[in-house]
Amino acid sequence: MRNIFLFIRRYFVFLSFLALQGVALWMLFTYNRFHRAAFLGVASEVTGSINTQVDKVDDYFHLQDENRRVHLMNDSLLNLLRENYNVPDSGQEMRVDSVRVDSVLQYRRYMYRAAKVVYNSVNFENNYIQLNRGSNHGIRENMAVVSSGGAIIGVIINTSPNFSQVLSLLHTKSRVPAALKKTGTTGTVLWDTKDPRFLTLEGISRDVEVKRGDTVLTSRYSYNFPPNFMIGRIVDVRINKATNFYDLKLQAAANFAGVQQVFVVENLQRDEQIKLQLSTEQKMDQDKKKTP
Amino acid sequence: MNDLIKNIFRLTLFILVQVFVLNKIPHLHRYIVPYLYFLFILWLPFTVNRMVLLGAGFLTGLSLDYFTLTPGLHTAACVLIAYVRPFIINILITKEANEITFHEPSPRGMGWGPYLVYALILTFLHHTYLVMLEWLQFGTFLDFIIKTFSTVGISMLLILIVELLFPRRLKYRTNTA
Numbered sequence: 503m504r505n506i507f508l509f510i511r512r513y514f515v516f517l518s519f520l521a522l523q524g525v526a527l528w529m530l531f532t533y534n535r536f537h538r539a540a541f542l543g544v545a546s547e548v549t550g551s552i553n554t555q556v557d558k559v560d561d562y563f564h565l566q567d568e569n570r571r572v573h574l575m576n577d578s579l580l581n582l583l584r585e586n587y588n589v590p591d592s593g594q595e596m597r598v599d600s601v602r603v604d605s606v607l608q609y610r611r612y613m614y615r616a617a618k619v620v621y622n623s624v625n626f627e628n629n630y631i632q633l634n635r636g637s638n639h640g641i642r643e644n645m646a647v648v649s650s651g652g653a654i655i656g657v658i659i660n661t662s663p664n665f666s667q668v669l670s671l672l673h674t675k676s677r678v679p680a681a682l683k684k685t686g687t688t689g690t691v692l693w694d695t696k697d698p699r700f701l702t703l704e705g706i707s708r709d710v711e712v713k714r715g716d717t718v719l720t721s722r723y724s725y726n727f728p729p730n731f732m733i734g735r736i737v738d739v740r741i742n743k744a745t746n747f748y749d750l751k752l753q754a755a756a757n758f759a760g761v762q763q764v765f766v767v768e769n770l771q772r773d774e775q776i777k778l779q780l781s782t783e784q785k786m787d788q789d790k791k792k793t794p
Numbered sequence: 795m796n797d798l799i800k801n802i803f804r805l806t807l808f809i810l811v812q813v814f815v816l817n818k819i820p821h822l823h824r825y826i827v828p829y830l831y832f833l834f835i836l837w838l839p840f841t842v843n844r845m846v847l848l849g850a851g852f853l854t855g856l857s858l859d860y861f862t863l864t865p866g867l868h869t870a871a872c873v874l875i876a877y878v879r880p881f882i883i884n885i886l887i888t889k890e891a892n893e894i895t896f897h898e899p900s901p902r903g904m905g906w907g908p909y910l911v912y913a914l915i916l917t918f919l920h921h922t923y924l925v926m927l928e929w930l931q932f933g934t935f936l937d938f939i940i941k942t943f944s945t946v947g948i949s950m951l952l953i954l955i956v957e958l959l960f961p962r963r964l965k966y967r968t969n970t971a
Contacts, residue, residue: 514845515844515845515848515877516877518845518848519848519873519877522848522851522852522869522873523870523873523874525852525866525869526852526855526866526867526869526870526873527866527870528866529859529865529866529869530864530865530866530867530869530870530927531866548860549860549861556814621861622818623817623818623862624821625817625818625819625821625827626817626827626862627824627928627933628863628864630863667863674931695824695933696824697821697824698821759820759821
């Protein structure tokens with residue numbers, strides 16, 4: 503017993519070094535479980551308030567770009583106004599009916615909330631963006647984030663009362679369901695960590711015709727992302743001989759380094775969709791057990 | 795100025811510079827990540843207790859991790875160099891107490907040669923461990939090697955610039971106080 507105490511006293515520094523290493527590695531490798539509970543709850547409020555102050559200065563460097571993007575967005579929205587169109591037949595009158603489905607309820611699929619980026623990085627393999635809106639403002643996990651120019655930025659992965667964290671497209675774990683605008687073929691957009699200006703599109707089979715300059719949009723089959731938002735344009739077409747799929751390189755539509763004002767998009771029917779999918783899977787599992 | 799207050803001020807400055815300047819500079823290349831914040835640990839006074847040193851390393855890493863959202867990554871690397879630091883200093887500086895008349899490691903006190911070796915060894919350890927932890931999650935071995943050496947190069951360059959731009963005033967330890 504005495505020897506144990508002597509040993510501990512002799513190697514106390516070394517043992518505490520091992521203990522601290524253990525704590526650090528435990529935090530690193532259990533990140534997914536851990537960050538929800540302890541790490542972000544308090545920390546995000548502290549770093550968030552510092553980030554907000556710094557961001558006030560940082561804003562001035564991006565004003566011109568931001569202004570141009572907002573102007574273009576306004577331009578595209580103005581073009582959609584109903585006053586721009588003539589009704590071809592004089593006997594007809596176009597009306598927007600408040601009843602859109604066979605039900606008295608109006609329904610709405612996507613809801614947009616404005617938010618501002620307070621911290622952002624592009625230099626790492628795993629980049630996150632911090633927004634100045636949190637659960638107090640109705641932001642929840644799995645909402646999509648779109649830049650002021652209408653390009654996909656990422657998806658919300660965590661919220662605190664006043665701030666939220668975005669998993670940027672520039673993250674090794676980012677997977678965005680995408681589709682080619684021309685043919686509607688679906689694939690997955692991810693990032694190869696090499697250059698923040700370029701993304702990779704995978705899962706497009708070789709028999710689909712793909713050209714340089716083709717537009718890649720978000721897919722219609724995503725629960726998180728609203729359809730037909732710009733992800734990027736194809737700049738390099740290569741064929742992977744091993745898999746017979748394309749390796750497509752995209753020029754990202756969003757300028758991740760200069761992103762400032764964003765929209766957080768909520769899919770109001772997401773819960774229902776997920777519930778339906780889960781119950782379907784359950785049903786199929788039960789059927790499998792019944793018929794061996 | 796009191797050592798504690800001075801070092802708290804330094805830590806805040808290093809973390810802020812790392813987070814809001816170095817992490818935000820436009821993307822140069824995927825192998826180049828400028829790190830400077832760990833210079834805080836290199837600059838701590840000689841007299842610091844080894845346990846306090848470990849604690850300071852842990853705190854430095856953790857506060858950077860809070861900003862970069864990588865809990866544990868920088869913490870692990872900082873604790874490692876905080877643990878190794880006393881050994882390196884013992885090797886590089888002759889043991890006789892009357893020779894250690896200066897307060898903290900600096901090129902003026904130690905001489906440029908030993909100081910740069912001291913900085914290089916700890917920088918190398920810090921980056922190797924850091925990049926290795928990242929590499930465990932993804933990437934190839936070649937990436938790991940290249941990234942380690944390129945980040946060490948960049949960091950040494952930054953340290954050299956900082957030492958030339960902000961020469962610290964030497965406080966000689968005397969027995970009159």
